[in-house]
Amino acid sequence: MTRRNQNPSSSMADLADPHDLYQKSVQSPDNDMNFLSNYFKEYTGEALRHFREDFCGTAYLSAYFVTQHVKNHAIGVDLDWPTLNWGIKHNISTLAPDQQQRISLLNENVLDVQPPRSQMIAALNFSYMVFHDRATLLQYLTNAKESLQPGGVMVMDIWGGSESQVLQEEAREIENSEDDNIGDFIFTWDQDTFDPMTHLYTTRIHFSFSDDSEIRDAFVYDWRLWTIPEVIEIMTEAGFQDCHVLWEGTDPDTKEGTAIYERTEKGDADLAWIAYLVGHTPSA
Ligand SMILES: C[S@@+](CC[C@H](N)C(=O)[O-])C[C@H]1O[C@@H](n2cnc3c(N)ncnc32)[C@H](O)[C@@H]1O
Numbered sequence: 001m002t003r004r005n006q007n008p009s010s011s012m013a014d015l016a017d018p019h020d021l022y023q024k025s026v027q028s029p030d031n032d033m034n035f036l037s038n039y040f041k042e043y044t045g046e047a048l049r050h051f052r053e054d055f056c057g058t059a060y061l062s063a064y065f066v067t068q069h070v071k072n073h074a075i076g077v078d079l080d081w082p083t084l085n086w087g088i089k090h091n092i093s094t095l096a097p098d099q100q101q102r103i104s105l106l107n108e109n110v111l112d113v114q115p116p117r118s119q120m121i122a123a124l125n126f127s128y129m130v131f132h133d134r135a136t137l138l139q140y141l142t143n144a145k146e147s148l149q150p151g152g153v154m155v156m157d158i159w160g161g162s163e164s165q166v167l168q169e170e171a172r173e174i175e176n177s178e179d180d181n182i183g184d185f186i187f188t189w190d191q192d193t194f195d196p197m198t199h200l201y202t203t204r205i206h207f208s209f210s211d212d213s214e215i216r217d218a219f220v221y222d223w224r225l226w227t228i229p230e231v232i233e234i235m236t237e238a239g240f241q242d243c244h245v246l247w248e249g250t251d252p253d254t255k256e257g258t259a260i261y262e263r264t265e266k267g268d269a270d271l272a273w274i275a276y277l278v279g280h281t282p283s284a
Contacts (some may be wrong), residue, residue: 011213018218019058021207024204025187026125026175029157030065037068040120042155043280049073052118052147058087059103066099067208076105077113079128086186111140117149123156125163132200134234141238152283154240158228161272163251165194165225167255168260185209199225228267231277240279247275 025058042050049071053062054075065074078084084105092100108114110123121144131137144154171188190204201223208214235243246261250268261276 001235003262012185012211013207013213014210015180015184016185016207016209016215018215019083019090020180020208021174021187021204021215022219023058023060023205024176025172025205027060029061031259032061032122032124033064033068036120036155037065038120039155039278042111043153043253043278044119044151046119047251048120050116050120050149051075052077052121054121054123055125055130056087056105057083058091058106059084060091061122061124062103062105063087063095065092066095066102070098073102074104075113075116075118076089076103077108077110078105079107079109081107087136089259093132098251111143113134115145118152120153121148122249123154125158126159126223128249129201130221131225132198132224135186139229141235141240143257145239145281150281152281154235154279154281156231156272158231158277158279159228159272159274160225160227163272165196167191167194171208183210187264189271194225197253199227228275228277233272235277235279239281241282243277245277248268250275 019186037048040046049069050073051062051065052075053059054077054079056062059076062074062076063140066072076087084107092105127141128137131140141154148154158233171186171191171215172183174187176182176184186252187209188206190206191201192204194201200284203223204217205219206214207218230241243262245267247267249258249260249262249263250256251258267273267275
């Protein structure tokens with residue numbers, strides 16, 4: 001991570017915490033967890049009580065989940081100890097003691113972790129794209145299947161559309177009402193390199209502030225941009241059943257996305273889209 005700022009001793013970039021900025025920019029645990037819990041209930045008829053968050057980072061989602069019901073249990077898995085440790089300090093230690101007891105963070109590789117089995121595994125913000133070849137993605141999904149209870153549900157998000165293959169920087173203003181001397185800031189998603197032959201992709205996250213200071217390369221991802229049919233085929237090969245896609249609805253008046261994702265067999269050739277891929281394990 002490189003930091004560039006105009007006033008090194010007191011710039012907003014110096015004051016800001018990249019994990020905090022990341023959570024404020026791209027995570028919305030209440031929306032995500034309500035969506036996942038509701039879909040699980042709708043799909044299986046049961047309440048979601050045992051949730052695993054793969055590539056959990058700061059475990060923001062897991063921490064929210066255990067606050068939602070006294071029987072909710074969460075497991076977060078991430079390779080990077082400093083990131084997990086940040087989550088423990090900022091997201092877990094602030095929970096009530098009984099909530100803390102219902103969350104476990106594993107500093108391990110998602111390729112290896114299995115028991116205890118969960119009802120749902122979510123791998124969000126495209127994190128599985130860290131796997132660059134079919135064999136490793138198959139290994140991940142096979143392991144995930146073995147980590148789920150019978151009738152369990154696997155959910156991954158995916159993005160695409162013609163704009164996903166364009167080298168560009170897209171900036172978005174993030175409202176920050178917290179009293180942290182930073183104020184609103186700009187989140188920039190930088191699609192830096194893309195190779196159409198391999199679909200290998202480097203993306204970067206930068207943050208900039210109203211005092212003109214910035215944090216360049218706060219997060220850098222070396223990913224493979226997988227496509228829906230590829231991932232659905234690999235999920236099916238791993239043994240998931242009824243693999244399907246949840247596609248975002250379109251408001252007929254504004255033609256904008258509705259943020260409501262529903263099962264559908266056919267997508268639209270949007271310039272940029274996000275969808276969810278779902279599969280379930282056989283019932284006992
Ligand atoms: C894009 S962040 C995702 C953070 C968060 N889950 C989210 O939805 O925004 C990707 C995370 O995956 C972790 N990671 C990468 N490869 C991993 C692996 N093989 N096993 C476990 N964690 C891994 C990284 O340490 C990083 O924290």
